[in-house]
Amino acid sequence: MIKDFIYDDFQNTVSEVLICNRSVLDVLSQIQEANARLNRVVIRTVTGCGCLKIQAGKKEIPSDITLADLKKFLDSHLLGEMCEDCRDAVETAIGRLLFYLAALCNLLDLNLYDILLKEQKQLKILGIYNLA
Template identity: 50%
Template sequence: MKDIIFDDFQNNVDASLIRHRSLLDIMTKLQESESRINRAIAKSVTNCGCISIEAKKQKLPSKDSDLSIENLSQCLETHIKGKLCENCRDIIESEIGTNLFYLTSLCNTLGLNLYDILLKEYDKINTLGKYNLR
């Protein structure tokens, strides 16, 4: 069922993309949409203030620690304090949706199936697990 949703989305994106069919147009629109996501997140900090960023060096446990790679993520921080307000969440979700549109357009132009890519990445994550180290 999920592959039908992905395929339907990919087909609808292909039918909706009228003006920016060139690979170069799609690449630059994808990059622009990524910048707009970053800008929306920055505005959540600097304009709205619903979240703040308190970045500092990540503190890793000492070599003598018995911390395993499975528990490493518990020691690392996101540096985000607070929670997105509804308005900022809506804006960021919209920008990510636009990004997905152009990412899917890129897949269409190159003859790639988004669902197949997702499955390959899913399998890689499941196979490598924590050792994927991203």
């Protein structure tokens, strides 16, 4: 399967190019930094560029709906679409986070693709009851 190869190739490439931050302490702190950077670039789409807007308020959810209907009453609170520059910045930040997650997998002798498969299997088993 080609996707299997892509994930393994990515994880191998991370192992080859990661030179300076090989300590688990460095990798864990880099994951936090990459996550903070991702949060920052998403926020900048609203506060810096303005291509996205946030409109949020108290959720009004009827008490008699089913779990399956809950989706209809919840939204992202986002309005608009990311411009090309913001999309590129968000994708770059997600890529950096994936890089350090792959690095952590390497240090812990875990396979990123196996983790994705395991998570997907769990999601399919639990369906809407995963409560994510």
